[in-house]
Structures are given as C-alpha cells and as structure tokens.
Amino acid sequence: xxxxxxxxxxxxxxxxxxxxxxxxxxxxxxxxxxxxxxxxxxxxxxxxxxxxxxxxxxxxxxxxxxxxxxxxxxxxxxxxxxxxxxxxxxxxxxxxxxxxxxxxxxxxxxxxxxxxxxxxxxxxxxxxxxxxxxxxxxxxxxxxxxxxxxxxxxxxxxxxxxxxxxxxxxxxxxxxxxxxxxxxxxxxxxxxxxxxxxxxxxxxxxxxxxxxxxxxxxxxxxxxxxxxxxxxxxxxxxxxxxxxxxxxxxxxxxxxxxxxxxxxxxxxxxxxxxxxxxxxxxxxxxxxxxxxxxxxxxxxxxxxxxxxxxxxxxxxxxxxxxxx
Amino acid sequence: xxxxxxxxxxxxxxxxxxxxxxxxxxxxxxxxxxxxxxxxxxxxxxxxxxxxxxxxxxxxxxxxxxxxxxxxxxxxxxxxxxxxxxxxxxxxxxxxxxxxxxxxxxxxxxxxxxxxxxxxxxxxxxxxxxxxxxxxxxxxxxxxxxxxxxxxxxx
Numbered sequence: 001x002x003x004x005x006x007x008x009x010x011x012x013x014x015x016x017x018x019x020x021x022x023x024x025x026x027x028x029x030x031x032x033x034x035x036x037x038x039x040x041x042x043x044x045x046x047x048x049x050x051x052x053x054x055x056x057x058x059x060x061x062x063x064x065x066x067x068x069x070x071x072x073x074x075x076x077x078x079x080x081x082x083x084x085x086x087x088x089x090x091x092x093x094x095x096x097x098x099x100x101x102x103x104x105x106x107x108x109x110x111x112x113x114x115x116x117x118x119x120x121x122x123x124x125x126x127x128x129x130x131x132x133x134x135x136x137x138x139x140x141x142x143x144x145x146x147x148x149x150x151x152x153x154x155x156x157x158x159x160x161x162x163x164x165x166x167x168x169x170x171x172x173x174x175x176x177x178x179x180x181x182x183x184x185x186x187x188x189x190x191x192x193x194x195x196x197x198x199x200x201x202x203x204x205x206x207x208x209x210x211x212x213x214x215x216x217x218x219x220x221x222x223x224x225x226x227x228x229x230x231x232x233x234x235x236x237x238x239x240x241x242x243x244x245x246x247x248x249x250x251x252x253x254x255x256x257x258x259x260x261x262x263x264x265x266x267x268x269x270x271x272x273x274x275x276x277x278x279x280x281x282x283x284x285x286x287x288x289x290x291x292x293x294x295x296x297x298x299x300x301x302x303x304x305x306x307x308x309x310x311x312x313x314x315x316x317x318x319x320x321x322x323x324x
Numbered sequence: 325x326x327x328x329x330x331x332x333x334x335x336x337x338x339x340x341x342x343x344x345x346x347x348x349x350x351x352x353x354x355x356x357x358x359x360x361x362x363x364x365x366x367x368x369x370x371x372x373x374x375x376x377x378x379x380x381x382x383x384x385x386x387x388x389x390x391x392x393x394x395x396x397x398x399x400x401x402x403x404x405x406x407x408x409x410x411x412x413x414x415x416x417x418x419x420x421x422x423x424x425x426x427x428x429x430x431x432x433x434x435x436x437x438x439x440x441x442x443x444x445x446x447x448x449x450x451x452x453x454x455x456x457x458x459x460x461x462x463x464x465x466x467x468x469x470x471x472x473x474x475x476x477x478x479x
Contacts, residue, residue, distance in 0.1 A: 006344035006390040035386040036367050099457020101371055104380040187456035
C-alpha cells in the first residue's frame with residue numbers, strides 16, 4: 001500500500017488551511033468509508049486530514065430545535081433520549097447503520113457527505129427539514145439539505161470546505177416521524193429501500209391520544225379506526241425515499257396529496273401509490289426495480305402510520321416493531 | 325516517515341514508532357505480535373478484528389493507527405486475569421460450547437465484553453445488537469448468545 005501522511009488538526013480553521021496548502025489531501029472522519037476505499041486501492045491520497053479531534057464538530061444542542069455536529073457518531077445519536085423521542089426518524093436510521101462497531105466511529109457528516117443514494121440518515125434529515133452548516137475559507141454558509149445533494153457521491157461542497165453540522169427546527173408534540181429500512185438481513189446491510197416520513201397532526205387545541213385499555217395492545221390501524229370520528233387532519237407532512245433515485249429524494253406529489261386531509265389508513269395507501277409513481281428505482285444486486293417500486297407503497301404507508309402512531313401513543317413503544 | 329505515539333494497551337502505557345499508513349490491527353499483530361485479534365475481511369464487515377477503544381467496540385482494521393494516540397485500548401490478550409486465568413466471559417464460551425473453529429471468537433468476546441462492561445443485565449435483544457457486526461460461519465450464534473447470557477445471569 002502506498003503511504004500517506006496523517007494530520008490531526010484541532011480546529012476547523014486549521015483543517016481548512018491544511019487542505020488548502022496540501023496536494024492530493026483528503027478529509028477523514030470516522031474512516032469507515034475512506035479506509036475501505038484506501039484498502040481497496042480506489043483512493044490513493046498522499047495525505048489524510050483527520051476531523052476526529054476537532055471539538056467544534058462534536059456537539060449536540062437541543063434548545064429550540066436540534067443541532068448536531070458533523071463528527072457526532074451514529075451510536076451517540078441512536079442512544080440519545082431526546083432524539084429518540086422528538087426526532088424519532090433520525091434515531092431509527094442511526095440505529096440501523098452498519099454494525100455497532102461501525103456506528104461507534106462512523107459520523108453523521110460522513111454519511112451525508114459520502115452522499116450514497118442509500119445513505120440511511122439522509123431520508124430522516126430530509127423529512128426533518130435539516131439544513132447544512134458549511135465552513136469554508138471565507139466563513140460559514142447554510143443551505144437546505146435538499147439542495148446539498150447533487151447526485152451519487154456528489155454534494156455541494158467547494159474544495160476545502162467542511163460540513164460543520166446540521167440544524168433542524170423544533171417540532172411540537174403533535175409531530176411524529178419514522179424511518180423504515182428494507183434489507184435482506186437485519187444488520188450490516190445497505191438498504192434496498194429506505195423511506196422516512198414526518199407527520200404533523202392538527203389537534204385543534206384538544207389532546208389527541210389513545211386512552212382506552214386496548215391502546216397498549218392494539219395495532220395503530222385499529223386505533224385509527226376508533227379515532228375516525230375525531231377527524232384528525234394532517235397539518236404538514238414530509239416523505240423522503242432513498243435508493244430509488246440517484247440521490248435521496250422527497251416525494252413531493254405524495255406530500256401534497258396528504259396535506260390538509262383527514263387521515264385514514266385508506267388514504268395512506270393511496271399516498272403510497274403516489275410515492276411509488278414518483279420513484280425511479282433500478283435493478284441492482286440488492287433488488288429489482290419492480291420490487292422496489294412495490295415496496296415503496298408498503299414502506300411509505302408503514303412510515304406514515306408509525307409517525308402517526310408516535311403522536312397518538314408517545315409514551316409507549318407497546319406494539320412491537322418486530323410485527324411490522 | 326515514522327512517528328512516535330503513546331497510548332494505553334491492556335492497562336500498560338506503550339510508546340511505539342508507527343508508520344501513519346498502518347491500521348491499528350497491523351500494529352497489534354505485526355509489531356506487538358498480539359495475534360489474538362484476527363484479520364477477516366479487512367473492510368469492517370466481519371468483526372474478527374474487534375477491539376475495545378475507550379470502552380467502545382471498534383473494528384481495528386479500519387482504525388488509522390495515528391488515532392490511537394492517548395486512547396485506552398483493550399484486546400483479547402488484555403482479558404487474562406493476573407494469575408493467567410481466563411475471563412469469566414471466555415470461560416462461559418468454553419463451557420457453553422460456543423466455540424467451533426474459533427476464528428470469530430476474539431471479536432465476539434470483545435464485542436460482548438464492551439456490552440457487559442456498559443450494562444449490568446443486558447436483554448437478549450441488546451446481546452444480539454452487540455454482536456451484530458461479528459460474523460460466525462460455524463455456530464449459528466445460538467450458543468454464543470447463550471454463553472453471553474449465562475455471564476449476565478450469574479451477576
């Protein structure tokens with residue numbers, strides 16, 4: 001293997017200055033992508049600039065929204081109670097990446113900047129309206145994550161720029177989110193499909209919630225049927241899909257069709273159909289296009305139902321996920 | 325090209341000259357000749373190279389050696405008790421018949437050790453999660469999970 005120098009800057013500025021002055025250098029954070037590429041000889045850098053020791057990239061703030069530094073590992077996101085509760089889709093995704101050994105070192109920034117169409121945390125960040133904070137030589141700029149993805153493994157970063165972190169707005173108690181990853185085995189697999197949804201329900205001042213005794217043992221479908229008379233309206237919704245296009249995408253037509261409507265399981269099925277018509281999956285080693293398109297229907301419905309479930313039954317994780 | 329780094333290896337402070345292109349796995353096996361930690365795939369897929377860094381299970385085959393500076397690293401060799409006995413976890417693996425060819429076992433033990441250090445009484449799901457990154461082609465995992473459970477139950 002050809003050698004490389006290894007730099008360990010302590011600040012963002014130091015890292016950017018290093019990158020500017022050095023030829024054929026590459027940033028490395030957790031290294032679970034970069035080191036694999038180096039070992040496969042697909043990447044032959046002369047220098048690596050480590051972002052692992054920069055304190056400014058390793059923060060998690062929860063006041064008035066959620067701000068996560070790019071060097072935060074998947075495991076610390078998955079284990080965070082606040083993220084699990086208020087930004088559930090992100091916790092769902094962070095929990096499902098690779099294996100525990102990978103999640104202990106792999107960073108959020110790395111997952112997003114690598115910009116694989118299958119990046120697990122991309123869909124949740126899209127539905128949670130995340131924006132990206134980018135630090136460069138001339139200062140910082142902010143852009144929405146939707147604009148940040150340009151194509152497979154391409155993001156809107158200029159040479160030398162570093163993603164500092166991600167910012168998400170605050171959501172009320174009437175908002176729930178979920179991410180579903182479809183794989184052939186439970187761990188250590190890339191998704192053949194990933195779907196995230198965020199739903200905000202208009203509760204009109206009253207308290208939504210399932211209160212009867214069956215709540216803890218019943219499926220969300222049955223609970224929705226019992227709540228039919230309350231005419232719960234979907235105030236806002238986001239749906240994002242991974243692996244069905246060159247980059248993670250939003251299902252905008254499906255979102256439009258759901259926004260402002262009274263929620264019901266039947267409607268979610270239609271939304272799934274619309275989302276499937278918006279997807280452009282292709283045949284690959286992990287699954288065929290027709291199968292993926294069919295599964296978009298199923299997973300979209302599932303993700304919306306789970307998001308609604310989390311609004312209606314926030315305290316209980318009762319209905320076991322395994323039954324899904 | 326060589327650089328000097330200092331870190332704690334199995335509770336002993338070590339100072340060693342390394343080439344920045346090495347991985348932690350290379351340093352452990354080729355320089356310290358601690359061959360308990362195995363190289364399986366070399367790409368972070370199989371978990372045979374798992375070591376514990378600052379209390380967390382990590383794939384040493386993807387770990388740049390320069391990042392070891394100042395960290396606490398424990399390998400399978402570090403589990404031996406002072407009088408040369410096996411760790412209770414290792415004993416449980418032997419007693420339950422969880423070892424067949426044995427190649428994945430150092431990784432399995434380091435992954436489950438990290439879990440047992442963190443949680444007093446892990447659930448079966450947590451045990452499965454802790455070894456989800458460790459591939460075993462012999463046992464079918466059942467006896468490995470049993471072995472980890474017996475250690476947790478005995479506490």
